[in-house]
Amino acid sequence: MLNFRPSDEELAIAQTVRDFVSKELKPLEANILQRGANGGPEYLIPEEHAGLRERAKNAGLWGIDTPEEYGGADLNWVAQLLIESELRSTFVSFTFGGSAPEVLYTLGEEHKERYLVPTIEGEKVFCFALSEPGAGSDARNLRTTAVKSGDDWIINGEKTWISWGNEADYALVFCRTVVDGEERGITSFLIDREAGWTSTPIALMGASHHRVATLSFQDVRVPDSARAGDVGAGFSTALQTIYRGRAIEGPALAIGVSQRLIEFAIEHANNRVTFGKPLAERENIKMSIAECEVELQAMKLLALNAAWRGDTGGDLRHLAAVNKYYAGTMVNRVVDRVMQIHGAMGYSREMPIEHWYRDVRVLRILEGTDEINLMTVGRNLLKGYVKPGAVY
Ligand SMILES: Cc1cc2nc3c(=O)[nH]c(=O)nc-3n(C[C@H](O)[C@H](O)[C@H](O)COP(=O)(O)OP(=O)(O)OC[C@H]3O[C@@H](n4cnc5c(N)ncnc54)[C@H](O)[C@@H]3O)c2cc1C
Structure with missing residues (x-):
């Protein structure tokens, strides 16, 4: 039986993060937008970040993906996907403490002591x-x-x-x-x-x-x-880290940003009146919002499938390329549509839309460009490594 509903426990963790984002991060948005418009940092400066990490830790949000032997919660990929998607519903870029990049776990004991542990500890x-x-x-x-x-x-x-x-x-x-x-x-x-x-x-x-x-x-x-690692083994170390990023981290960003942008679009369409009617009554506006929703649903299912595969030891190589390509392209289409629905307000620095318009463009470039991911997908099909449309 196919079931894409996360467990009650996973949903409860996501709700805790949603509450944290609403209480601690979203209230900072207006100031950071203003600061950026005045030429200041558009991100949390280290002191702001550290203070928030401390508050998150007090709320139990620490070491999300860190194994228990290093003091972490060792949550599964599905939970991590839900958490990351919630965090990315604000442009205030924040990460919980107590984590270290996956690649550091591949090191020998001496290196783990010298680098992994202090990185987890911040x-x-x-x-x-x-x-x-x-x-x-x-x-x-x-x-x-x-x-x-x-x-x-x-x-x-x-x-x-x-x-x-x-x-x-x-x-x-x-x-x-x-x-x-x-x-x-x-x-x-x-x-x-x-x-x-x-x-x-x-x-x-x-x-x-x-x-x-x-x-x-x-x-x-x-x-x-x-x-x-061994002499000559460096490239396989590099490759070990990319699948998770492509399969669930890029998608989580696309999900969090798109969901929030669609909420903005709905609110604006219901309130903005032109030629005597709310925008929400115009066919083009309805279709534009609907297209965003279709792509968001597709992205969520792709990401959940990848997270489930990650949790069950499945092969992520093909799906990572599919997901990364789709995440980068869909979120850029969503932000463009939502900016258009908002007119000049979308282009202004009063709202996060223009900020995201600049931010999410990079998802089509880093951790494998669109073209590199498409080449992987095409090669996998043409060489017969995967069957067209095989998702299980
Ligand atoms: C914000 C940001 C953060 C980053 N962080 C890191 C980091 O922490 N560590 C790190 O090592 N790197 C990092 N990068 C680098 C990133 O991984 C590279 O930018 C990415 O791999 C693309 O390489 P490139 O920019 O040199 O583009 P190029 O490889 O020069 O590609 C240019 C264009 O040509 C296309 N292209 C390339 N080859 C082909 C081909 N064979 N056929 C068809 N088209 C092709 C590409 O898709 C792209 O559109 C970061 C980049 C950015 C923007």
Whole structure:
């Protein structure tokens, strides 16, 4: 029997997060919009973020996806999807404390002690440094080198578009490894900022909470103990992290944003009168809102299916590409329609619509562009790896 209804427990957790968002985050929206319009940060500054994390922790919202052995709640993917969707119903970008990127759990015990635990505790900030000026979609073409020198490695190169690169205390850096003059594939290293890398922030059109930066490595010497995994195994480490992001995190953003935007559209359509009638009585407005709803329903079902597969050990490779492509494109269609329904008000900085219009555009670019995800879907079908439309 197919059943897409989350359990009562999962729904109760989602309700707790919805309450937190209503009580703590949505009331900040007007100030942050105003601050952004005056040229200030359009995101929570670290002190604001830390204060909110403390209040969330007091409400039991901490370590959502963290295994119990590290003090977390270890919630399943379905619960995580519901939580993330609730959090993304506001543009005030907030994440609960007590979590660490999935990739850090793949490390050896020594590295876990040094990096994973302080990251969970909020004492250290991590960044994931794969992309380079000459290697984005084709990340395997990266040029940063790690050359073996005695027991150490010497790192040279540049990474770019790295989220939290300017705040990070350490970076997981993917390098082309060279031993005795011979190339040995891509290897990842955990490198503290103190080892000598520098960062320069990059200004973006939106999504400024990513705080992206360029990282520069010039003869940065690290011991062999900085190596995170075997020589040549770096790319499989990189791949391990992408499926979850594509399958449920991008979709959760699309769901949270779209749901809120449709609510705005309904309210505006019912209240705004033109030529003697509310917009809600015009066919084009009804259809525009209806199209948003159809896409939101489809997105939710795709995301729930991916989360259920994640919880049951299913293969996410195809669905991750389907979901990421659909999330990026549908949420951009929704925000465009809802802006149009609002006219000049949608374009103004009085409402979050223009903020989201700038923010969600990036979902079609980061963590795999639309084109790269479509290529994956097409290849899977044409090579016979999946059957058309197979969802179970
Ligand atoms: C806000 C933000 C945060 C990011 N955070 C991180 C991070 O934390 N860590 C990190 O390592 N990276 C990060 N990135 C980088 C991101 O992963 C890359 O931008 C993405 O992989 C695309 O690479 P690119 O920008 O170099 O585009 P390119 O690869 O140059 O692609 C340009 C265009 O060409 C298309 N294209 C490329 N190849 C083909 C092809 N073979 N056939 C057809 N079309 C093609 C693409 O789809 C795209 O439309 C971030 C980017 C942004 C914007």
